[in-house]
Amino acid sequence: MSAETAAVPTDRPAGPSTRTQHVAIVIAGFGQNVILTTVTTFVLLYLSQYAGISTAGLAVVTTIITAAKILDAVSDPVMGSIIDMTRTRLGKLRPYILFSALPVAVLSGLLFSVPDLPEAGQLLYFAIVYLVWGVLYTVCDVPLWGLIGSAFEEPAQRTRVIANVRVFGSISLGLATLGMPWLAHALSFGPKTTGAGWSIAVFSTSIVGMVLYVLAGVFGRERRTTAQTRLTFTGLFRALFRNRPLLMVLLGSVLGFGRYIVQAGGALFVVIAYNSEGLFTIVGAAIIAGLVIASFATPFLLRLMKPRTLVVGSSLVGTALYIAMWFVGYRSIPVLIVFIFLTGLTLGVFGVVQTTMIADAVDDAERRTGMRNDGISFATLTFSAKIMNALSVLVFGLFIVLAGYEKGVHVTATMQSIVYAGITLVPAVSCVLSAIPFLFYRLGSTRPS
Secondary structure: OOOOOOOOEEOOOOOOOHHHHHHHHHHHHHHHHHHHHHHHHHHHHHHHOOOOHHHHHHHHHHHHHHHHHHHHHHHHHHHHHHHHHHOOOOOOOOHHHHHHHHHHHHHHHHOOOOOOOOOOHHHHHHHHHHHHHHHHHHHHHHHHHHHHHOOOOHHHHHHHHHHHHHHHHHHHHHHHHHHHHHHHHHHOOOOOHHHHHHHHHHHHHHHHHHHHHHHHHHHHHOOEOOOOOOHHHHHHHHHHHHHHHHHHHHHHHHHHHHHHHHHHHHHHHHHHHHHOOOHHHHHHOOOOOOHHHHHHHHHHOOOOOHHHHHHHHHHHHHHHHHHHHHHHHOOHHHHHHHHHHHHHHHHHHHHHHHHHHHHHHHHHHHHOOOOOOOHHHEEEEEHHHHHHHHHHHHHHHHHHHOOOOOEEEEOOHEEEEEEHOOOOHHHHHHHHHHHHHOOOOOOOOOOOO
């Protein structure tokens, strides 16, 4: 056993049944994902349509989001290592789940409560709140995924849990995507949706989402370990960078950022292309249907083929679909919806397989080194997700600026085509690049010392 060994798995402690933990974690992921979906899907729409941010201001906003997400993503491995070094009677993961919920709920609402100030003041307010929100969301996100790896030792069972978390995450994505504009309208208490309506809707939804999220901390149980050697930042990061399979998943995920551009910019795209904010409910429903079906199907597909084969294949299929979308165009809404659904299938497969490959890499590293580092390893999952979201927002924002769009401007066909290229050609290139690192994913491999 390695001298760096920090913990050796032993018997699981008495507590809630495996099924209870399974249900609690799935519900927690559902609640958490409502908040994440609301922020990532509607923040640009809210700022441009209800807070009155100009085109130049939106360029600043996308820069703020990108910079904050990159800083936040870089902090994920640090947060993961802090988790791995935590020792409490509740474990190393559950305390962060229990005590991060309320701050995340409050800050999510504040993001949609930009005060009526000169634009410079609005941008400063948004920058501060978004940065703090990102840090605290990391505190709540990393331990939830780490808990899945710790609580469920049997790989097939763990894959089912991951798939169900993704399935119900997709359902929550659907409810938020389809329901938030209507909820904001209803809570505006008038004929038109207002910024105040959005603020009340997001505050209310965030509180409910975080109440569901804490169920993971209440009912989840970590794998019991016996401390051998105190973990250090140096040891944890050295182990991380020697885990070649984990690094291949990380690189392949980041290169695949284009998968999230439709989610990041779809709401604004339908306003530009069709002058209909409500139409995004149909687009969103198509994505979600694909995600749900694929998340249910992926555990069965993994019985037929290796994770590497499945993730590479889904990436190449995604490339072909996005290229076809570009050539078909956006004029026919029914055809566009079909393509969005099909790309949702590839995204759903990717989400389950990516997480499964990380969990398998953690188990493989434990077998080789005797060190189990759920925190820092699953931080690569949240790290890659944030980098992917940051890049998708940045690239889509650049296409918006390149098109010259802002609220009230006359929308031209050229403007629409530029934005459409951003949600089709960019994801196509991104998916094919993403497949390359996954080709080199092999368990049992390490970096040379």
